[in-house]
Amino acid sequence: MDKKIILVCDSHANKTDQAKKLINFGQNLYSYLKNEIILVVFNEKNIENFSRKINFGNILNIKTKTHEFGDIISGLETVIEKTDFSYLCFDSSIKSLEQASYLAGKFNASIITNVLKIEDKNQFSRMIFNSKLEAGIKNLKEKCVLTIAGSSFDENDSIFSKNSIEEIEIPHENSDIKIIETMSRSESSSLDNAKIILSVGRGLNSSEEIEKVFEVSKLIPGSSVGCSRPIVDKGLLEYQRQVGITGRSVSPKIYSAFGISGSTQHLFGMKDCEFIISVNNDPHASIFGHSDVCIVEDAVLFLEALKNELEN
Numbered sequence: 054m055d056k057k058i059i060l061v062c063d064s065h066a067n068k069t070d071q072a073k074k075l076i077n078f079g080q081n082l083y084s085y086l087k088n089e090i091i092l093v094v095f096n097e098k099n100i101e102n103f104s105r106k107i108n109f110g111n112i113l114n115i116k117t118k119t120h121e122f123g124d125i126i127s128g129l130e131t132v133i134e135k136t137d138f139s140y141l142c143f144d145s146s147i148k149s150l151e152q153a154s155y156l157a158g159k160f161n162a163s164i165i166t167n168v169l170k171i172e173d174k175n176q177f178s179r180m181i182f183n184s185k186l187e188a189g190i191k192n193l194k195e196k197c198v199l200t201i202a203g204s205s206f207d208e209n210d211s212i213f214s215k216n217s218i219e220e221i222e223i224p225h226e227n228s229d230i231k232i233i234e235t236m237s238r239s240e241s242s243s244l245d246n247a248k249i250i251l252s253v254g255r256g257l258n259s260s261e262e263i264e265k266v267f268e269v270s271k272l273i274p275g276s277s278v279g280c281s282r283p284i285v286d287k288g289l290l291e292y293q294r295q296v297g298i299t300g301r302s303v304s305p306k307i308y309s310a311f312g313i314s315g316s317t318q319h320l321f322g323m324k325d326c327e328f329i330i331s332v333n334n335d336p337h338a339s340i341f342g343h344s345d346v347c348i349v350e351d352a353v354l355f356l357e358a359l360k361n362e363l364e365n
């Protein structure tokens with residue numbers, strides 16, 4: 054069986070942009086490997102029209118009952134069982150990262166996340182040490198899962214003309230991930246129902262600086278203040294405000310991260326946020342790869358300016 058490059062377009066809202074970015078990445082990889090490229094999309098109603106929009110014809114449209122993790126994974130497992138892949142490529146959203154890591158484990162593939170550049174057919178570069186260094190990382194396995202860094206590999210015109218549009222339907226029952234039991238968290242938090250969360254990280258390092266976030270929050274109805282773990286560890290805020298894998302998972306309409314770097318542990322708690330705004334004085338902070346709006350600025354200065362704006 055010929056190996057393929059499989060591109061996974063799992064976006065709901067920005068399907069076209071995500072597909073174009075993935076296709077552009079796939080084309081770069083194709084120039085090294087010459088493996089056929091397949092774009093996998095989910096629940097596209099008008100696939101012919103979508104194919105014209107993205108100028109790419111080799112598409113597999115998977116129909117799932119829901120857009121939840123279990124159903125998306127079921128669909129991808131079905132494809133991978135029939136299609137041998139050299140590279141399985143995802144975008145870098147938090148949801149994509151979850152799927153990528155699950156499938157790498159399941160299919161014994163290596164995984165390289167946040168790929169910035171393709172250096173060779175088996176070598177990629179990504180930022181390490183909190184975006185301070187760029188490292189070359191080699192894939193040593195037959196199969197490899199990649200997630201592509203936020204801003205790299207922008208859209209480009211497709212060089213492929215091949216047309217093969219297929220559709221498959223995945224029954225909901227196919228999913229082998231089931232919720233067996235649900236438990237409520239013992240202590241509630243103001244973050245649970247907040248429409249807007251203003252979250253602080255180690256970029257703000259004293260109670261005086263953190264107080265500025267509370268001053269802004271008072272001026273925004275429906276908002277609450279969250280934080281990263283180091284802020285709780287330092288005793289600056291209480292545990293109920295910690296967002297992340299060992300804190301809370303939150304789902305506000307807007308999540309603003311002030312001085313938060315974007316560790317995977319923190320990102321886990323933000324994965325259901327609808328719109329993410331980040332303020333960080335480091336233009337290479339990883340959180341920018343997961344944000345809808347990226348502001349390179351001193352968080353304290355930004356909060357002071359925001360407070361003045363809101364008061365006026």
Ligand SMILES: Cc1cc2nc3c(=O)[nH]c(=O)nc-3n(C[C@H](O)[C@H](O)[C@H](O)COP(=O)(O)OP(=O)(O)OC[C@H]3O[C@@H](n4cnc5c(N)ncnc54)[C@H](O)[C@@H]3O)c2cc1C
Nearest residue numbers: 254255256281282297298299300312313314319334335352
């Ligand atoms: C098992 C385990 C579980 C964990 N669980 C969690 C969890 O649930 N939640 C969690 O958050 N972490 C968790 N962590 C910790 C996690 O790995 C990170 O250490 C943590 O998220 C980093 O927090 P931070 O982004 O606030 O700090 P840092 O990583 O230190 O980032 C600070 C950021 O602030 C920026 N900055 C500095 N000064 C300014 C300024 N003046 N203006 C603007 N930006 C500025 C810097 O550029 C940097 O990007 C866990 C770790 C482990 C090992």
